[in-house]
Amino acid sequence: METGGDRYPSKLLEEAVDSIGSLPGIGSRSAMRLALHLLRQPKENVHRLTTALNSLVDEVRYCRECMMISDGELCGVCSDHTRDRNTICVVESLRDVLSIEATGQYRGVFHVLGGIISPIHGIAPSDLSIPLLTSRVERLVGETAPDTIEIIMALSGDVEGETTSFYLYRQLSRFGVRFSTLARGLGFGDDLEYADSLTLGRSIINRQVFKP
Amino acid sequence: METGGDRYPSKLLEEAVDSIGSLPGIGSRSAMRLALHLLRQPKENVHRLTTALNSLVDEVRYCRECMMISDGELCGVCSDHTRDRNTICVVESLRDVLSIEATGQYRGVFHVLGGIISPIHGIAPSDLSIPLLTSRVERLVGETAPDTIEIIMALSGDVEGETTSFYLYRQLSRFGVRFSTLARGLGFGDDLEYADSLTLGRSIINRQVFKP
Numbered sequence: 016m017e018t019g020g021d022r023y024p025s026k027l028l029e030e031a032v033d034s035i036g037s038l039p040g041i042g043s044r045s046a047m048r049l050a051l052h053l054l055r056q057p058k059e060n061v062h063r064l065t066t067a068l069n070s071l072v073d074e075v076r077y078c079r080e081c082m083m084i085s086d087g088e089l090c091g092v093c094s095d096h097t098r099d100r101n102t103i104c105v106v107e108s109l110r111d112v113l114s115i116e117a118t119g120q121y122r123g124v125f126h127v128l129g130g131i132i133s134p135i136h137g138i139a140p141s142d143l144s145i146p147l148l149t150s151r152v153e154r155l156v157g158e159t160a161p162d163t164i165e166i167i168m169a170l171s172g173d174v175e176g177e178t179t180s181f182y183l184y185r186q187l188s189r190f191g192v193r194f195s196t197l198a199r200g201l202g203f204g205d206d207l208e209y210a211d212s213l214t215l216g217r218s219i220i221n222r223q224v225f226k227p
Numbered sequence: 228m229e230t231g232g233d234r235y236p237s238k239l240l241e242e243a244v245d246s247i248g249s250l251p252g253i254g255s256r257s258a259m260r261l262a263l264h265l266l267r268q269p270k271e272n273v274h275r276l277t278t279a280l281n282s283l284v285d286e287v288r289y290c291r292e293c294m295m296i297s298d299g300e301l302c303g304v305c306s307d308h309t310r311d312r313n314t315i316c317v318v319e320s321l322r323d324v325l326s327i328e329a330t331g332q333y334r335g336v337f338h339v340l341g342g343i344i345s346p347i348h349g350i351a352p353s354d355l356s357i358p359l360l361t362s363r364v365e366r367l368v369g370e371t372a373p374d375t376i377e378i379i380m381a382l383s384g385d386v387e388g389e390t391t392s393f394y395l396y397r398q399l400s401r402f403g404v405r406f407s408t409l410a411r412g413l414g415f416g417d418d419l420e421y422a423d424s425l426t427l428g429r430s431i432i433n434r435q436v437f438k439p
Contacts, residue, residue, distance in 0.1 A: 024303055024321070025296045031283040034276040039264055045252065051321060052251055053284060054296070061284045064246040065277035071243040072265060072273045084237045084266070091236050108263060109236070 080151065082127045082144040084109055092116075092124055099123045101159060104167040105148065105183060107131050107176075111169060123167070126151065131170060132179040140182060148183070152190050161191035168196045292363065294339040294356045296321055304328075304336055311335045313371060316379040317360065317395060319343050319388075323381060335379070338363065343382060344391040352394060360395070364402055373403035380408045 023029040028050060036046035053061050077083065078090035081103075085091070092098055092112075102123030106112055112125050128143045155164055168183060170176035184194055200218035201210055210218075235241040240262060248258035265273050289295065290302035293315075297303070304310055304324075314335030318324055324337050340355045367376055380395060382388035396406055412430040413422055422430075 023296075023325070024290075025287070025298045027279075027283050027287055027298065028296050028321075030279040034279040037272075037276075038261055040257065040260075047322060047325075048252070049250055050283065053280060054287060056284075058284050060249075061280055064249075065280050067239075067242045067246040068265060068273055068277050071239050071262065072268075072270050075237070075239055075266060078236075084240050086237045086239065109240075110259060110263065113235070113259075 081125045082129060082147060083112055083125060097122070101155065101163050102165045102167065103148075103152070104169050106169050107171065115169065123165075128170075128179070131175045132182055133175045140186075145183065145186065149186055152187055152192060156190045156192065162193060164190075164192040166192055166194050168194065170196075172199060293337045294341060294359060295324060295337060309334070313367065313375050314377045314379065315360075315364070316381050318381050319383065327381065335377075340382075340391070343387045344394055345387045352398075357395070357398065361398055364399055364404060368402045368404065374405060376402075376404040378404055378406050380406065382408075384411060 023032065031050045031053075032043065032046045035041060035049050036043045038046075041049070053064075076085055076087070078085040078093050079088055080093040081090060083090040083092065087094075093100075099122050103126050104115065104121065104123055105126045105128060106115070107128055107130060109127060112127060115121050115125075126144065126148050128145065128148075130138050130143050132138060132140055132143070152164070152166070166183070166187060168180040170180050180196060188194070198221075199214070200221060201207070201214060207215065235244065243262045243265075244255065244258045247253060247261050248255045250258075253261070265276075288297055288299070290297040290305050291300055292305040293302060295302040295304065299306075311334050315338050316327065316333065316335055317338045317340060318327070319340055319342060321339060324339060327333050327337075338356065338360050340357065340360075342350050342355050344350060344352055344355070364376070364378070378395070378399060380392040382391050392408060400406070410433075411426070412433060413419070413426060419427065
């Protein structure tokens with residue numbers, strides 16, 4: 016082809032495909048498919064998409080208490096007076112908040128780190144909302160007895176998650192608050208035969224009292 | 228959660244996730260992942276993406292000859308004087324053009340239908356660029372001997388592709404032009420053992436002269 020570079024017949028198409036293909040999990044074939052899909056749509060649909068994306072990144076706000084994405088100064092959880100403010104569940108991202116909220120089992124509040132400590136990916140504690148968590152716990156300790164405050168470290172079970180949990184513990188233990196992590200073991204309904212041996216081994220070590 | 232509807236803590240996020248999730252092949256979980264990815268990007272990256280998408284749908288043009296996406300009045304293929312204008316390869320979409328161009332084996336021109344006849348999906352011949360193809364062939368027949376004009380129907384091998392090919396044949400055969408379709412058979416390097424029996428059967432019926 017002569018116009019618009021080597022790969023595509025149009026520069027506009029090429030720029031769109033390159034932009035879409037730069038998103039994670041979308042290869043160049045999918046990007047092309049999506050671009051052609053957008054061209055078959057009424058223009059208004061595409062404008063609605065682009066306006067929504069621009070508004071998201073231009074106008075997004077974060078809860079000043081827990082750093083969750085929020086439309087106001089405080090998120091829905093932090094402004095809900097029925098939630099237990101002395102129980103703070105520390106998570107990596109909003110997705111974890113949504114998963115935990117979906118269980119309907121948690122009545123405390125959250126703290127969204129915005130990532131996880133990872134020297135390999137160049138993510139240091141200062142890149143996360145850890146300083147904000149520290150000052151939040153410090154403020155809370157000034158208001159209430161430290162041993163009524165619980166920090167639940169709901170981070171992933173891999174090395175980076177463990178590192179972050181350990182770092183948080185070192186930062187916050189001087190306040191005398193309590194710490195916990197999510198229970199790990201076999202899933203409900205899991206078959207022993209198919210469980211990985213690490214999980215099965217820990218399930219035996221951390222066996223619980225049988226409550227019939 | 229109290230603000231921003233039931234599912235998400237922010238209306239902005241909800242609108243972005245809904246818009247992304249309306250794209251084909253992207254479920255609501257992937258849409259959420261992409262939205263959070265965009266929030267971690269510098270704003271300029273997101274603006275570059277949205278500008279590229281808006282420009283694509285607002286400024287895109289189609290070659291007046293073959294309906295391929297093009298930045299000018301004529302696409303790169305149609306404006307290339309070394310290509311054989313009497314051989315027209317009819318394809319469903321730009322993706323097919325790119326696949327055929329990538330082989331480097333074709334020196335004719337194209338005609339992009341923009342879809343395929345499909346009563347189930349409500350796509351009639353008039354929704355495609357078939358009238359344009361008819362007038363194109365008519366014009367060509369006025370300029371050159373009909374039997375030097377070849378229409379290659381490079382459509383898919385399913386019922387809808389066959390239907391479309393048959394419809395094109397009925398529309399264009401009155402001009403006395405020649406018709407062909409893509410050769411079908413075992414792929415190069417295919418193993419007989421794993422070929423589907425329909426393909427293998429046709430490969431035997433349409434066997435070719437052995438040229439050592």
